[in-house]
Amino acid sequence: MPSIRKSLLQLTFSGAYLLRWNDKLRPAELVEIDKQAHKMLVACALWHENSRHLPDEERLALAQEIIEGGLFDYYYRLIITDIKPPVFYRIKENKEHFRQLTAHVLKRLEPALAPLGDFWQRMQVWHTDDTDSLARRILTAAHLYASQWEFLLIKPLNSFDEEMDEIDVSFRERLAGFGDVRGMPDIVKGNTALARFANLCGQLRFQIRWTQAPRIPATAVLGHMFIVAAYAYFFSQSIGACRARAVNNFFCGLLHDLPELLTRDIISPVKQSVESLPEIIREYEEQELERRIFAPLRAEGLEELVGLLSYYLGMETGSEFHETIRENGHARQIRDFATLHGSYNADALQPKDGRLIKECDKLAAFLEAHSSIRNGVSSPHLQEALARLKGDLVGSPLDCLHLGALLADFD
CATH class of the missing domain: 1.10.3210.10 (Hypothetical protein af1432)
Known part of the structure; x- marks a missing residue:
């Protein structure tokens, strides 16, 4: 492996x-x-x-x-x-x-x-x-x-x-x-x-992440998506994911922040500051995705491409970070990582991870914060984010990713 x-x-x-x-x-x-x-x-x-x-x-x-x-x-x-x-x-x-x-x-x-x-x-x-x-x-x-x-x-x-x-x-x-x-x-x-x-x-290259915390390098949403996709692909292979699952995880990672083209990069503390805000943002994202991307594609006969993008973006289940499979062209949410890995790791089911991609999302953010601090550009906000991300990753329930040992090398 x-x-x-x-x-x-x-x-x-x-x-x-x-x-x-x-x-x-x-x-x-x-x-x-x-x-x-x-x-x-x-x-x-x-x-x-x-x-x-x-x-x-x-x-x-x-x-x-x-x-x-x-x-x-x-x-x-x-x-x-x-x-x-x-x-x-x-x-x-x-x-x-x-x-x-x-x-x-x-x-x-x-x-x-x-x-x-x-x-x-x-x-x-x-x-x-x-x-x-x-x-x-x-x-x-x-x-x-x-x-x-x-x-x-x-x-x-x-x-x-x-x-x-x-x-x-x-x-x-x-x-x-x-x-x-x-x-x-x-x-x-x-x-x-x-x-x-x-x-x-x-256009996602123009949206800089962490706007409240100056960094070097100042990564954009577009580049972040590629990093998450690459990490998701390598971790998929390291745990023995089937070919369809590894492919889906790469493309899901690559697309997971596409809606931020419509809403901008809203940091987690802001999203969590109002109980109903995540739902409001999600509803707006779905409306704008339909108006600006999906509807024009459908109008030109690209219904199947819309279905693929919708699957990667978690439109049917409510989140791109859900474990899912596809049955008869529709997404079905699977309970958790262990269930997906143990019972649905087969090409015919088109499995897609949720928690694994979320961990890769956090890992990419950790690299962004760690690299900036190492380059001499830091702030209390960035230090707090680094500690929070490291704590979340070390405490990940996905033991098979060995994130604790991996992050120990960054000390």
């Missing part, structure tokens, strides 16, 4: 430090972790659209390849972040140079990722075998879209930069080559429900 260690948690979080487009004038800081989250949200929608006709086993295999391929590419990019894309593409054209670069990257990543066992073995194959596949095409299309989305933000501010027109043409030409990926032409058009969904997801 994969072993989850401090080094993996910190490596996954480190994308919050890496600036993108840092040789251009930017209206806001653009960081790698946000771009990766945006990319994988688009990839989730593209996976659904390109797998509806596939048998369940093939559909899950494609989802796993997309998730792991996205993680493989993310960790690789953490090492080569200072290499500008045109230079990187030139290196890729020379097989020997690219082999040497990849060997260097894998050597740097091995200490943190080797304890993941089979995941690490698959990552080495991914980066040494460039055989084209549907998963790779989906990931490349999603990568180009998320990168172009950022480019369109900075383009108006960089009219003096002679590179901008060349970059613009390059994005357009490369995206035009993915017309065979179902859903991608609709996203590129820009006036469809799918394009609206992809655009709204990108």
Whole structure:
């Protein structure tokens, strides 16, 4: 089984430090972790659209390849972040140079990722075998879209930069080559429900978390979602979750804060200050999700995608943090983690964790607080949050996650 260690948690979080487009004038800081989250949200929608006709086993295999391929590419990019894309593409054209670069990257990543066992073995194959596949095409299309989305933000501010027109043409030409990926032409058009969904997801990078406690790095809701998704996937594998459960946990983690696009990031003490406030917020979130995302998707025939998003967001059971399975297209809540793990850990049931994802949500928040304090930016509010989060995680009833031992390494 994969072993989850401090080094993996910190490596996954480190994308919050890496600036993108840092040789251009930017209206806001653009960081790698946000771009990766945006990319994988688009990839989730593209996976659904390109797998509806596939048998369940093939559909899950494609989802796993997309998730792991996205993680493989993310960790690789953490090492080569200072290499500008045109230079990187030139290196890729020379097989020997690219082999040497990849060997260097894998050597740097091995200490943190080797304890993941089979995941690490698959990552080495991914980066040494460039055989084209549907998963790779989906990931490349999603990568180009998320990168172009950022480019369109900075383009108006960089009219003096002679590179901008060349970059613009390059994005357009490369995206035009993915017309065979179902859903991608609709996203590129820009006036469809799918394009609206992809655009709204990108806007979550502007919502900074912990606004009452200045931090370094100042993580956004979008990047936080990716961190939770990655942690949820690795912990799912560490406890022997079935493939469908691991896939569902990743996508649930990736989507769990999507409603905050509509309500902003409301900290827990505020939510709990008024007894009825959580219910009021939830009701408003559901109304706005229906109006701004679900209804437009339904109107364009994407009812099945709405069903998938609704399942991940816990719309039928009342919370994304409920243990659930799917029966006849509908969600059914399972009593607790032990029951789900013991009796419903099977691909055919489409199981999804609740408490495990909640613990990953807290763990990501712990890393955010711990990293800022370690970087010299602290406050009483941040110290209190760190102590509260650590206490909650150490006291978690999910003993199989070994959170106490994991957090002991952060002392």
